[in-house]
Amino acid sequence: MDWSQGQPLRVGDMFLGLYQPSPETTGFWEGVKRHELLLKVCNSCGKLHHPRRILCSGCGESGLGWTRSSGKGKVYAFSEIHRSAGVFSKSTPYVVGIAELEEGVHLFSRFMARNNADVQIDRPVDVDFQVLEQGFLLPVFKLREE
Amino acid sequence: MKQLGSSCAVIGMGRSICKRGEPEKKTPLQLMVEAAGLAMKEAGINRTQVGALFTGRMPRTYCSLQYNQTVLNELKIVPTFCTEVTAHGAGALGTIELAILALNSGMIDYALCVCGEASPLWIEMVEGSANWEADLQFEGPYGATTPSLYAMCAQRYMHEYGITPAQLARVAVENRKWALDHPHAAMRRRGPITVDDVLSSKMIASPMRMLDCATWFPGGIGSAAIVTRAELAKGREKAPFYVAGFGQCSTHEWIGERMGFWGVDPVKDGPNLVRTGASVAAKQAYTMSGLSPKDVDLVQTSAPFTFANVLMLEELGFCGVGEGGAFVESGGVDYDGGLPFNTTGGYLSFGQSGQGLYLLKEVADQIAGQPEGRPVPDAKIGMVHGHGGPNACHSVMLVSGEQLQ
Numbered sequence: 001m002d003w004s005q006g007q008p009l010r011v012g013d014m015f016l017g018l019y020q021p022s023p024e025t026t027g028f029w030e031g032v033k034r035h036e037l038l039l040k041v042c043n044s045c046g047k048l049h050h051p052r053r054i055l056c057s058g059c060g061e062s063g064l065g066w067t068r069s070s071g072k073g074k075v076y077a078f079s080e081i082h083r084s085a086g087v088f089s090k091s092t093p094y095v096v097g098i099a100e101l102e103e104g105v106h107l108f109s110r111f112m113a114r115n116n117a118d119v120q121i122d123r124p125v126d127v128d129f130q131v132l133e134q135g136f137l138l139p140v141f142k143l144r145e146e
Numbered sequence: 147m148k149q150l151g152s153s154c155a156v157i158g159m160g161r162s163i164c165k166r167g168e169p170e171k172k173t174p175l176q177l178m179v180e181a182a183g184l185a186m187k188e189a190g191i192n193r194t195q196v197g198a199l200f201t202g203r204m205p206r207t208y209c210s211l212q213y214n215q216t217v218l219n220e221l222k223i224v225p226t227f228c229t230e231v232t233a234h235g236a237g238a239l240g241t242i243e244l245a246i247l248a249l250n251s252g253m254i255d256y257a258l259c260v261c262g263e264a265s266p267l268w269i270e271m272v273e274g275s276a277n278w279e280a281d282l283q284f285e286g287p288y289g290a291t292t293p294s295l296y297a298m299c300a301q302r303y304m305h306e307y308g309i310t311p312a313q314l315a316r317v318a319v320e321n322r323k324w325a326l327d328h329p330h331a332a333m334r335r336r337g338p339i340t341v342d343d344v345l346s347s348k349m350i351a352s353p354m355r356m357l358d359c360a361t362w363f364p365g366g367i368g369s370a371a372i373v374t375r376a377e378l379a380k381g382r383e384k385a386p387f388y389v390a391g392f393g394q395c396s397t398h399e400w401i402g403e404r405m406g407f408w409g410v411d412p413v414k415d416g417p418n419l420v421r422t423g424a425s426v427a428a429k430q431a432y433t434m435s436g437l438s439p440k441d442v443d444l445v446q447t448s449a450p451f452t453f454a455n456v457l458m459l460e461e462l463g464f465c466g467v468g469e470g471g472a473f474v475e476s477g478g479v480d481y482d483g484g485l486p487f488n489t490t491g492g493y494l495s496f497g498q499s500g501q502g503l504y505l506l507k508e509v510a511d512q513i514a515g516q517p518e519g520r521p522v523p524d525a526k527i528g529m530v531h532g533h534g535g536p537n538a539c540h541s542v543m544l545v546s547g548e549q550l551q
């Protein structure tokens with residue numbers, strides 16, 4: 001997958017070229033294409049991890065595979081962004097933060113709600129897959145509306 | 147560890163500043179080598195005596211790999227131990243910490259520590275720093291901004307301890323008063339501010355508003371120090387100051403991934419966004435020095451948001467966990483009568499310059515009774531806190547005009 005989408009790579013820019021999926025994360029982004037949220041799982045001790053993990057912080061093994069998350073979780077932390085840069089400027093205000101999945105793994109993401117003010121700590125959320133401002137398909141979290 | 151306390155002293159410091167709008171724009175390298183020259187001159191040593199060179203991380207606007215070699219090349223020094231010390235901004239104090247370890251080994255007699263940044267002279271800082279501290283694969287694509295990474299921690303901090311925006315704002319108000327007295331502070335001509343001014347300033351990333359956020363220092367600063375063992379510091383023209391104790395602790399690179407790591411202080415009891423390595427670093431510095439928070443006469447932090455300043459007051463031991471809001475509200479860091487806290491105006495009103503030893507210089511100047519801004523009467527012990535974001539790396543240093551122990 002070419003995150004830079006053919007655009008020339010420039011150090012220090014918003015482009016993702018330098019940070020495009022590397023061998024330890026390509027599985028995650030292939031899952032995203034299928035609308036599946038994948039987490040790293042330790043083949044030795046079963047501990048679940050953030051998708052960028054290479055070593056298991058539980059047992060120290062490096063044999064990590066992929067497992068599918070239910071995509072259900074809650075808002076752990078959030079911030080509504082009123083000033084941003086580049087392509088994101090036109091979307092303000094939007095809410096980012098950390099989702100705590102029911103499997104215990106935390107992911108930084110975008111929170112989607114009819115009303116941004118409803119995004120509060122501990123509110124339940126579900127994964128969704130949307131193309132955001134830079135044109136990349138990403139897992140985001142939708143507020144479970146009552 | 148205790149034997150390191152007061153084992154070394156700083157015998158010379160130098161600082162070079164270039165402000166936006168001056169006729170000649172300077173590079174970080176120019177500022178750093180100027181500062182190094184001033185430090186050597188004040189210490190009364192020449193370039194052939196420099197046994198070790200430690201630099202902070204490569205400045206953003208003078209990218210050369212092995213930046214320490216670039217500095218060495220310009221200074222025409224031949225150190226036997228030379229490296230870059232990078233714990234983000236906390237690496238600035240890290241240069242002095244490494245110098246102390248090298249000096250105690252007896253391998254060298256004089257270490258030169260140099261740091262500098264001049265980004266605001268050369269690049270557009272707001273746009274160019276938007277996702278500077280984000281993981282560009284798992285955070286950047288969501289439109290993470292640097293303030294938002296801190297702001298979500300502030301949200302947790304307020305949630306977990308019931309701390310209010312008005313309590314946080316108080317730090318900005320008090321820091322501004324110090325800035326009005328300081329000739330180099332970014333906000334020295336902007337006048338005082340009130341809690342209401344902070345609470346009605348433009349929202350940047352909730353709950354952090356414009357006046358909750360650090361301002362950029364409008365220019366560049368190079369700063370340098372010459373460190374030597376205590377016995378070599380005596381009998382010099384310029385009175386030295388002693389490094390009574392120091393500590394350092396780093397927890398993560400990206401704030402999101404920090405949540406997947408625990409089992410060791412400060413995340414022993416599970417993942418959190420409200421405790422930092424500063425508490426671990428401070429504990430080490432206090433133990434090494436034999437000092438306690440009540441001995442400290444003034445404190446400089448490099449915390450870039452109001453909430454981070456309040457949190458640091460807890461982490462550095464000046465109030466209990468979760469009590470930072472009440473501490474500042476009850477006048478804990480008041481310009482009149484409180485703990486002298488960020489006596490240059492701090493990151494919020496002096497401005498941040500990426501990394502440097504200029505806060506250490508402020509403490510040294512206060513202890514020597516020759517500060518550039520408002521003096522802290524009878525200052526004997528000062529604390530400097532260096533931070534690398536987002537809340538990832540922390541250095542703490544306690545300094546004293548007298549050799550302790």
Ligand SMILES: [Zn+2]
Pocket residue numbers: 042043044045046047056057058059060061
């Ligand atoms: Zn394992």
